[in-house]
Amino acid sequence: MAGRRNNGVLAVWAEAQRQEQRREEARWRAQAAEQRRWEREQREAQKTAARGEREAQRAYQQSREAEAARRTAELDGRVEELRGLLAAGLARPAFRAQSLLAPRPVPPFEPGRLGEPVPMPDQAHYQVPPPDQAHYQVPPPDQAQARNPGVRQRYEQYVAQARARFEQDWYAAQAAEAERQRRLGEYHGQYLEWVARFRREDEERAARTEDSLRGLRSGEPEAVQEYFSAVLYASAGWPEGFPHRLVAAWEASSRQLVVNWELPGPDVVPATGRVRYVKTDDREAEVARPATERKALYREVLAQSALRVVTELYRADGDGLLASVVLNGFVRGIDPATGREAERFLTTVTVDRAEFAGLTLDRVAAVECFQGLGGVLSARPERLDEVRPDRLPETVGGSVAGQGGEDDPDLFEMDPIEFEELIAELFRLRGFRVMTTARSGDAGVDVVAEDLDPVTGGRIVIQAKRYRSTVSPTAVRDLDSTVRHHGAIKGILVTTAGFGPGSYEYIRNKPLTLVSGPELVELLAEQGLRGRLGERTAGGGVNGSGASRSGENGSGGDGNGGAATGGTAAGSTGATSTVALSWSSRTAGGDPVELDVSAFLCASGRVLDDEHFVFFNNPQDPDGAVRLHATRSVPGEPVRRAELTLDTARLAPAVDEVVVAVSTEEEEPPALPLGYVHGLALTGAFGPEVSGPARWEAGTGGVPETAMVVGSFQRRGGVWQFAPSGTPVPGGLAGLAVRWGVAVE
Secondary structure (H helix, E strand, O other), X not given: OOOOOOOOHHHHHHHHHHHHHHHHHHHHHHHHHHHHHHHHHHHHHHHHHHOOOHHHHHHHHHHHHHHHXXXXXXXXXXXXXXXXXXHHHHHOOOOOHHHHHOOOXXXXXXXXXXXXXXXXXXHHHHOOOOOOHHHHOOOOHHHHHHHOHHHXXXXXXXXXXXXXXXXXXXXHHHHHHHHHHHHHHHHHHHHHHHHHHHHHHHHHHHHHHHHHHHHHHOOOHHHXXXXXXXXXXXXXXXOOOOOOOEEEEEEOOOOEEEEEEEXXXXXXXXXXXXXXXXXXXXXXXXXXXXXXXXXXXXXXXXXXXXXXXXXXXXXXXXXXXXXXXXXXXXXXEEOOOOOOEEEEEEEEEEEEHHHHHOOOHHHOOHHHHHHHOOOEEOOOHHHOOOOOOOOOHHXXXXXXXXXXXXXXXXXXXXXXXXXXXXXXXXXXXXXXXXXXXXXXXXXXXXXXXXXXXXXXXXXXXXXXEOOOOOEOHHHHHHHHHHHHHHXXXXXXXXXXXXXXXXXXXXXXXXXXXXXXXXXXXXXXXXXXXXXXXXXXXOOOOEEOOOOOOOOOOOOOOOOOOOOOOOOOOOOOOOOEXXXXXXXXXXXXXXXXXXXXXEEEEEEOOEEOOHHHEEEOOEOEOOOOOEEEEEEOOOOOOOOOEEEEEEEHHHOOOOOOEEEEEEEEOXXXXXXXXXXHOOOOEEEEEOOOOEEOOXXXXXXXXXXXXXXXXXXXXXXXXXXXXXXXXXXXXXXXXXXXXXXXXXXXX
């Protein structure tokens, strides 16, 4: 989904509200965990004391039964909380725009240990008792001096030594107290500076909020989108574990708000129905909740969630801006058709304001009410069976709150430190504790993230690279070394470009993750952050981006940054040659076929370097001499046509051959042998400096290999000629890369 992300002042305010809610939930969970720990310790103590004591044993068993009853009560409470979703929402006060103008409370000054004065020494503790017979084994003082003059002398020495110790400790305490007060004053001064800045920023926020509210009252689409997105982001009182992600778009002409709202997955309904204590085994046994009950309750959760969201939107609409609301509920789950995680829509409904106003929501049955409004609910939501949304935000004219668009910052042009801060914010929003190292000089690490999970968590090192061409496998190997050096559990390499097959082969079975440019933009969109790859072209493509797969950027313009069919690249001399490859869209058995087209810019039989290997993740060489563009004839169908354009005037001087090859798609091994591909043909349109056949058909029948060289541009005595080949190469795309010297680990 594409458009502009909602990261304005209202979204910032809403996110602050959500952060505070999460902190409250964390405190509640910590208290509950501490209570459970104390109860476990009590039970263990009772169990220890009960050995050999019948009454104590009975008391222990009763405590275990009580614990099982408590856990059952918690499960019942969770179910009641789910059944009361809509009622809880109705009981909360409606969101009001004026609440956005309330000043944020200033956190109080907390000096910590600096606020504790240094204790002064007590002189009484330094008193020396007078000499006595028991201590000195002499008569009382009035007689001791006469009988033994040395006793009085020793006593006075002890008194002098004690006085000296007291004075030393007193002066040291005075100095420590003076230092404490100095540091406290310095710290308080910093706090006052921070308060002044905090209030200044809050005043600026209030001023910007006033502007947004004026735009809201006048019906400006951006302000309307931002306001209602903030309403939902700030929505409180949902059960623990419910997500708060959305995408919204506003159509001013029809006064319709279109929202995609994330729902909890089926596991939000407890799989356990009750817990019972088994005396014979001294254990707690969980009794499963019936599947029919879980399914019915999950459907109710979905319906109530939809009604509650629509309710919050209309109740927050004090100016009557909304004429209707389209709400699509989705979950993140595995698409059975692809095996990949995707958004699965389970509910959709379009609700007119007048119709919704006529409902008495505190008396309705949620599922029946939702369906009575014309809503569609998945027949098998527990299996993530999808419904077709009424309307999606990206189909609405204008912008989309929550996503990215043309006025988003260009990641290629972003300041390096700002780019690293953006990556840090991305992982912070994904639930990690994050710090950047851009100013600390920590070689090899740009961002350090910490997964706080007590079982699976640990340190994660992240590198961020603003590249325009394929990241070298050397960078991936360096990341692996950095992970080991820092004792991290995982390493992540994020780039604005892409990676070659050698990089993906190297990370296999290693704790490394590669995030390409298009994947980065999608991850940013999921967290409400902004970013794009290069400039938008008239056809809707992006110049300068690293494509994730050939042909996946659409076929209207050159989504991979290459020239359109028959066109001339910017800066070209007009001598561009084109080799177009086409093949059957399906095998003889009817299965879809996906081919990857690649090119190797070589000198003396070897590629110049990894950046001169052109393929789906690197659609052009650094000089722009060779460009790859692939198209789909039908949306959703595999790529069945690809073009390579060659501008000989832009080739690096050392290049004497450009090898063109194809390989079968390898994402789901084993790769399909080329013998199953039908109709592979090449059509040439050559400039005045290049000669070659107008058409050539490749013989793929019976070929067991998964890659083939279809031909090459060869320079002989300053003249370029394209020579067809048809030579099979084992090993697919990786085999091709090895054959021409691309680094593959």
